[in-house]
Amino acid sequence: MDPGARRRVHGHHLYTARAADHYPRPVPRSPLRKRISTATARFARRATLRRSVRLLGAFRFEQSDPDRFYRPLARDSAEMIEDLHRGATGTGLGGCTVLDVGGGPGYFADAFRVAGARYVPVEPDPSEMHAREIDLTGVAIRGSGTALPIRDGAVDVCFSSNVAEHVAEPWRMADEMLRVTRPGGIVVLSYTLWWGPFGGHETGRWHYLLGGEGAARRYRRIHGHEPKNRFGTSLFAVHCRDGIAWARSAPSGELLAAFPRYHPRWAWWLVRVPMVREVLVSNLVLVLRKA
Incomplete structure (x- = not known):
């Protein structure tokens, strides 16, 4: 059997780490350049240098003042999803059910409700769900992103922001x-x-030189405690390559666009350059339409 293919052990699937191995059969490449102009036309007008500077400037407050970081990010995310949904379906988010995989303490709730959507976050960690004074009673669902407790075809939009890098099997979550x-x-x-530049999260760029464990040890020596995010x-x-490979190969999805989330529109071409994109794209957005 091809070692890159799925294997069954005791009746369960084992997933390989790379998405390129997740669906090993050859698949035609998606014409991203043509689709970007349709699926992301509205959002592209919003993707300015001023927006990039504003969002990237807020990153320094992620640990010290989460409200100052997450609230503007939530507003920007709701606007992005609204634009992408209009580009893909021709309609806004009014009346739509938006499932947020890894929704955390609910910073995104108000932003999506303003857009007229029914917002439902899924979060596996109860401490994250109650980290802020945001009432999600009767709305939030505790569950794993790799085994969502949701029936097939139940939501209009499924969204996940900065969660895949915290999941051991991100493409299994993407399938869900x-x-x-x-x-x-x-x-x-x-x-x-x-x-x-943000791959190591609070451990900074030291993972370039020291690896994930080395960067964590350095953080502990300097700050006297473990980093919130522990490699492994x-x-x-x-x-980037693995996300695009998964999106192009997903049997029930049509890849509409792939672009850097925080870059201005004129820098989106970086996604098409192998190796360079792994360093300079920073945060990849994949947009798919369910077939």
């Missing part, structure tokens, strides 16, 4: 996101690239 999305709905998966436990190396 497609499963729970209705035909014609969209999946938007956004994640931080390992070799980008809550932080994993996820790459």
